Amino acid sequence: MALSRKEREEFLAEAHVAALAVDAGEGRAPLTVPIWYQYEPGGEVWIMTGLDTRKNRLIQAAGRFSLMIDRLEPTIRYVSVEGPVIDTTPATHDHLREISARYLPPEKVDGYVDFAAKNHGEQVIIRMRPERWVSSDLGTV
Numbered sequence: 001m002a003l004s005r006k007e008r009e010e011f012l013a014e015a016h017v018a019a020l021a022v023d024a025g026e027g028r029a030p031l032t033v034p035i036w037y038q039y040e041p042g043g044e045v046w047i048m049t050g051l052d053t054r055k056n057r058l059i060q061a062a063g064r065f066s067l068m069i070d071r072l073e074p075t076i077r078y079v080s081v082e083g084p085v086i087d088t089t090p091a092t093h094d095h096l097r098e099i100s101a102r103y104l105p106p107e108k109v110d111g112y113v114d115f116a117a118k119n120h121g122e123q124v125i126i127r128m129r130p131e132r133w134v135s136s137d138l139g140t141v
Contacts, residue, residue, distance in 0.1 A: 003135040008079045009041035011069070011135070015102045018067040020047065022058045031058055036099050037067060044127045045081065048091050048099055051122040059085060059126055067128075076138040083131035091123035 003011065018037050021030040033055060039045045045067060049056050059065050066082035096116055100109050 001137055003077070003079065003137060008133055008135040011077060011079050012039050012081060013041050016069040016071065018069045020055070020065055020067055022055065022065040023062040024058055031055060036103050038099055038102060044086065044129055046125050046127045048095055048123050048125055050120060051124050056124060056126070060088065065128060078136060080134040081130045081132070083129045085126055086129045087127040089125050091125045093117065095125055096123070
């Protein structure tokens with residue numbers, strides 16, 4: 001059964017690891033990789049990635065990407081959202097801390113933020129406006 005707008009936005013706002021997909025060019029399947037993301041109901045989705053990554057180059061070339069999030073418990077549920085890139089800006093230390101705190105236990109955030117800031121190179125924030133949604137709760141199996 002399809003989710004209501006409220007249900008799909010609330011589900012997307014939960015801390016799930018997403019599968020990001022973006023057009024990889026002629027003769028190639030889409031690039032599909034796991035990624036952390038941030039979202040608040042009614043707002044934009046944002047991801048953080050390296051400035052010099054293939055992922056960033058493909059997203060900038062395509063001008064859009066999609067995320068798919070799923071879970072198995074307590075019911076099988078998924079949300080897929082796709083839309084245009086509306087902004088790309090340099091990532092800040094605050095962005096890194098925010099997204100790390102969303103996914104990591106509190107005692108691991110500082111160590112990860114320090115490591116990432118020193119080792120991941122220049123990062124960017126890519127914002128996407130959700131335009132198309134596909135969602136379902138398949139119930140218990």
